[in-house]
Structures are given as structure tokens and as C-alpha cells.
Amino acid sequence: EAQVTQNPxxxxxxxxxxxxxTCSQNMNHEYMSWYRQDPGLGLRQIYYSxxxxxxxxxxxxxxxxxxxxxxxxxxxxxxxxxxxQTSLYFCASSAALGSVEQYFGPGTRLxxx
Amino acid sequence: GQQLNQSPQSxxxxxxxxxxxxxxxxxxxxxxLWYKQEPGEGPVLLIALYKAGELTxxxxxxAQFGITRKDxxxxxxxxxxxxxxxxxxxxxxGGQNFVFGPGTRLxxxP
Numbered sequence: 001e002a003q004v005t006q007n008p009x010x011x012x013x014x015x016x017x018x019x020x021x022t023c024s025q026n027m028n029h030e031y032m033s034w035y036r037q038d039p040g041l042g043l044r045q046i047y048y049s050x051x052x053x054x055x056x057x058x059x060x061x062x063x064x065x066x067x068x069x070x071x072x073x074x075x076x077x078x079x080x081x082x083x084x085q086t087s088l089y090f091c092a093s094s095a096a097l098g099s100v101e102q103y104f105g106p107g108t109r110l111x112x113x
Numbered sequence: 114g115q116q117l118n119q120s121p122q123s124x125x126x127x128x129x130x131x132x133x134x135x136x137x138x139x140x141x142x143x144x145x146l147w148y149k150q151e152p153g154e155g156p157v158l159l160i161a162l163y164k165a166g167e168l169t170x171x172x173x174x175x176a177q178f179g180i181t182r183k184d185x186x187x188x189x190x191x192x193x194x195x196x197x198x199x200x201x202x203x204x205x206x207g208g209q210n211f212v213f214g215p216g217t218r219l220x221x222x223p
Contacts, residue, residue: 031209035213040215042201043201043203043213044213045210045211050209090155097208097209098207098208098209100146101158101161104155104157105155106154106155107153107154107155
């Protein structure tokens, strides 16, 4: 089954404790991205990657890092999480740059206390 | 940055009623998209619109790309309980640069 998976689905952590949210897709898609979803704001793009070793900032990259060492994986790293990063995070992938068909993962709900 | 406005923010309707929601922007977009998000899941693409004035249907869903390229609407006919969810519009600026609206939360009462 074609899908985007994220782990963990739920995470409660404390300020400053580094964490990684993993994202993996099995569709051989070139393009992957991370979004955060906050009430009343819709989805905002954090980072995206056009292919292996090619990443770029989205609209709200501050406080986040990403890497793309393999085509299928695109982890999101929070080196020193803060409470304002409490949010619902989605990973998405699409076949090629410019494709409007984005496949979203199920989401990771992160709470930073 | 770019912002999209969606209205209404939420709506409660009776099963069988038709639904209409819209999305507006101060900017022009080349492509308009409509997504649906169900609880505990990520958004799923419903309809993509590529040309000003375009009217596209997907089952009971119909969406239109506004002539000014600054708005779009989505209609759902004869609503059913499984239509419940949050509906997002999104505009594509270019490449993989998308701007999402805040969503319209739809509740369907039996």
C-alpha cells in the first residue's frame, strides 16, 4: 500500500530536549516536505526537499532542521524544542516538483512543556 | 506572507443538505486545490483547479476557480455523515510552494 508514515504519532517532551520525528514514504517520490498545523492558521510549510541531499526552507523554518540522506526518509529534527513548537506536524511527499498531488502522513502531535 | 481566508469557519448542516464554502486571497494563484482532513489523519486532495473559470466535479463535490484567480468555492451536494471533516483550500504559487487556508469545519447532523 502506497503511504507516508510518521513516528511517533504522539509525543510529549520538555523544553530543550532534542527530538526527531521520522517520515518515510514507499512511493519513490522525489519531493518531500514538512508542515505544521495550528488552529486558525492552516498548514504552514517548515522545510522541503527536492531530492536526496537537496533541502530548503519553507515559511516557518526557525527552530527546525531536516536531512535527506535517502530518498524515502525525511526526518524532522528539533534540536532544542520550545513550547511554541507545540503543534500538529505533517510530512508529505509528491512524485515531482510542481506536482499538486501531495500525499500526507497521519500526523504527529507534539507537546513541549 | 501570503494568506488565504476561508468562510465559513465552521458549519452544522442536516444530512441531505447542500453545502457551499469559499476561499479568497489578496494574491493571484495559478492553481487552486481543495483538501479534506478527517480526524486523526492527514489532508487528502479532493479537487485541483488549473485555469481561471474552470469548474470541476468529483462525485458530489464541485469546485470552481474564480475568474479573478483570487478565489475558489467548493460545493457538496446531498451531504452524508462521512462528509464530516475539515476542508482546506490551498493555492499553488509555483513549484512546491503552497499556501493553505485555515479550514472550514463541517459537521453533518443525522
